[in-house]
Amino acid sequence: MALHVPAAPAPALRSVLTALGSPTAVREAPTPALRSVQGPLGAELPLPVHVLDRVVPSGGAPVTRLAGWRFHIRSGGRAVAAADTVLTPDGWAFSHFFEGPYLASTELALRQAESAGAHGQARLLSVPELYMLTLWLHADTGADAGAGTLLPTDVLVPLAPAPPGIAPNRPHPAADLLPLMNLRLGPRPLLDTPAA
Template sequence: MPLHVLPAPAPALLSVLAALGSPTAVSADRIPALRSVQGPVSPESPLPVHVLDRITPGTSLPCTHLTGWRFLLRSEDRFVAAAETLLTPDGWTFSHFFEGPYLGSTERALRQAASMNTPFQPRLLSIPELYMLTLWLHGDTDAEASSGAPLPTDVLVPLAPAPPGIAAHRPHRVADLLPLMTLRLAPEPLLGSPA
């Protein structure tokens, strides 16, 4: 079943294209993966990036907020890097280029999601408290990119590297993964005082 990929806001895409075409941005922000590329690089697979607000025990549904858009950068037949944009008071602006394990992990998770039989809207969900990034497969395929909290039936695919105890690339319903994340974030119980 094809994923319902949202189009990125035009200013976000334009900021990435401008950074790719700018000699100063290129020299200042180029990462090794981009410096070694011969030929053109094109931004593809735009994904809205949401950040999960603090998880607390007893919270029924977590809240999120949109912080940016991430584009995978293709050179010929492969993704070589990614670019991220941020929402500022002045609108969408280029933030940075990056490479590393999340690039291949995102590509793998998108292929995995495309093979599922359920229509989803792909997003990225960052959980800063766990140093965790997931592909969020939102069941409301008509939702605006800036709206929506993870629904209990939505699916989260932790990207590698995932935190200890959470398997990367194993799809979880939000209703199943949220309690595990809540446990991971619960404060350690205080031990009795020394005798």
């Protein structure tokens, strides 16, 4: 497999497994699919979730920060929900369970990337100002999954639903997608653009 899925911090995984083992946490989750599952549940496909922060100086690289780790919750070979973890002063902690279109869209993007022979470290990149989530294939597969700069040659795959004017499930070099994202943002771009 050309894609590299990084290992999640052990405490993050433990926090999700503990939540899955809690009947109260599962029963109170706002996820009908998770609550209706009969049988064992597992946490798989850990992906670091990075957030793309706002404006960086001209010519600078886009700034990202690690927001947490996301796990797909599987039962009987299918994803029924996802679980997010966050870093607290005491370490990694379970945040919440959820479901929705990004769950299937993430799995689709990963399958398409694998079948196309894509290379990179799989991550998620959130762009809150656009209500956008992308699969981020970071070129440096050996990089610390919690760190790293968005490189122009990294590949971004917007997940469905994507903002108007940005086609979902199509891979783009970051250098090509970022200007399009800037157009969607209007007067407050993600990147300062040098004067022509």
